[in-house]
Amino acid sequence: MNARHTAAPSTDLDHQREAIAGLGHELRALVDATVRTVTPADVLHRVTDEVRRLTSQLTGRRRTRTEIPHVDEFPGGIRMFSPVTGPGNPLAPPVRVTPDGDGVTGHCTLGIAHEGPPGYVHGGMSAMLLDELMGWACSAAGTPAMTVSLQLRYHGPVPVETPLRVHARVTGTEARKVFVTGSITTEADGDRQLVTAEAVFVAPDPERARALFPER
Numbered sequence: 001m002n003a004r005h006t007a008a009p010s011t012d013l014d015h016q017r018e019a020i021a022g023l024g025h026e027l028r029a030l031v032d033a034t035v036r037t038v039t040p041a042d043v044l045h046r047v048t049d050e051v052r053r054l055t056s057q058l059t060g061r062r063r064t065r066t067e068i069p070h071v072d073e074f075p076g077g078i079r080m081f082s083p084v085t086g087p088g089n090p091l092a093p094p095v096r097v098t099p100d101g102d103g104v105t106g107h108c109t110l111g112i113a114h115e116g117p118p119g120y121v122h123g124g125m126s127a128m129l130l131d132e133l134m135g136w137a138c139s140a141a142g143t144p145a146m147t148v149s150l151q152l153r154y155h156g157p158v159p160v161e162t163p164l165r166v167h168a169r170v171t172g173t174e175a176r177k178v179f180v181t182g183s184i185t186t187e188a189d190g191d192r193q194l195v196t197a198e199a200v201f202v203a204p205d206p207e208r209a210r211a212l213f214p215e216r
């Protein structure tokens, strides 16, 4: 059992987030086991039935498409179910984001479930990491915004099962437009940029934001 499960939650919200993260953690382990297993078909059938039984326990009230989860802080805060940073989303590595001097840095290790070429990360996954981190850089700079253009260069393959660092920073603004750059390196070799990105984000005008996020 890791420390995350033993720390005493201080509020109902913390307690709920803790429970969400716990389930996400176990589901990530299930996803990893699923894409690695060489177990025979009869065992897979048995596990499939068991998973179906478990899923049926989570189909009570479900949030609607535009509903912002009550455990989240939107925009620019906690996103429990983000496919990149959300501890409660089994699709997320999840990336741990920290502010740094000139932007934000994300730390994560991707697994076989995120593989493109054998042993290396899927290019779309790299794009997703960078897009998200560049969004965090906009929020950290005080302008939550959405991607309108994203350009990537893949200089070298990104290894799976290797600690990675994703960096993003705002390089300029022009009215509601935010210009952002990003990169992915391994933690071990921070000087060798494996993927670089340039993006333009736009902070939606208030009327557009209300239409896009009615429950905000």
Ligand SMILES: CCCCCCCCCCCCCC(=O)SCCNC(=O)CCNC(=O)[C@H](O)C(C)(C)COP(=O)(O)OP(=O)(O)OC[C@H]1O[C@@H](n2cnc3c(N)ncnc32)[C@H](O)[C@@H]1OP(=O)(O)O
Binding pocket: 075, 076, 131, 132, 135, 136, 144, 145, 146, 147, 148, 149, 175, 176, 177, 200, 202, 203, 204, 205, 208, 209, 213
């Ligand atoms: C409350 C805010 C919350 C924000 C959300 C935080 C969530 C973070 C989650 C992070 C998740 C990770 C990130 C994600 O996954 S974000 C998800 C992926 N991105 C999207 O879905 C965005 C789709 N686009 C839109 O919905 C609209 O374009 C938005 C709402 C963004 C702006 O529509 P709005 O009506 O408000 O603005 P505008 O049309 O007057 O344009 C304004 C300026 O922008 C310029 N422009 C427009 N498009 C492009 C383009 N393609 N290339 C270059 N420039 C472009 C345009 O020329 C103009 O410039 P100028 O002519 O004035 O010089």
